[in-house]
Amino acid sequence: MPNGEVFGLIKLRIPGVTVEEQTKAIVIPKDGILEAARCLVSQGFDNLHCITAVDNKDHIELIYNFYSLRKHAAVTLKAQLSGDLSIESLARSWKSADWLEREVFDLFGVIFLNHPNLKRILNPDEWTIHPLRKT
Numbered sequence: 001m002p003n004g005e006v007f008g009l010i011k012l013r014i015p016g017v018t019v020e021e022q023t024k025a026i027v028i029p030k031d032g033i034l035e036a037a038r039c040l041v042s043q044g045f046d047n048l049h050c051i052t053a054v055d056n057k058d059h060i061e062l063i064y065n066f067y068s069l070r071k072h073a074a075v076t077l078k079a080q081l082s083g084d085l086s087i088e089s090l091a092r093s094w095k096s097a098d099w100l101e102r103e104v105f106d107l108f109g110v111i112f113l114n115h116p117n118l119k120r121i122l123n124p125d126e127w128t129i130h131p132l133r134k135t
Helices: 003-013 030-042 097-108
Strands: 024-030 047-053 058-069 071-080 086-088 111-113
Touching: 003 024, 003 030, 003 071, 024 030, 030 071, 030 086, 047 097, 071 086, 097 111
Parallel strands: 024 071, 086 111
Antiparallel strands: 047 058, 058 071
16 A cells, blocks of 8 residues: 555544655654554554654654555654653554553653553663753
8 A cells, every 4th residue: 555545544534644755754743643543553554663753852753664564565654742742652553562662761751641561661760861862
């Protein structure tokens, strides 16, 4: 399934969705992450193989990479967090999100709401900093 078809399906369900011209990533508002996840699951995207983040000083950009093994298709979602660094967890839809979200929490301080076990995974528990934050 081409990325354009997935974009069309997500755009029907979530207002404010755009496509990033350079990367072809689908940019969603942070409150649309669960609906986007439901859409991707329904379209056979059975593999969430990466969640990472970029600190752009004024906002943190989350990047999710999905893959459909059956369709041999990839989709990238992006969501921007500014001020409130929280977003819903995708751990209920993809088991791999458990560790991936813990890593982003540990390194960037993003809070994944309704995560089953959100705690540090790389750094000592007593740390109060998030090493990849620019601020």
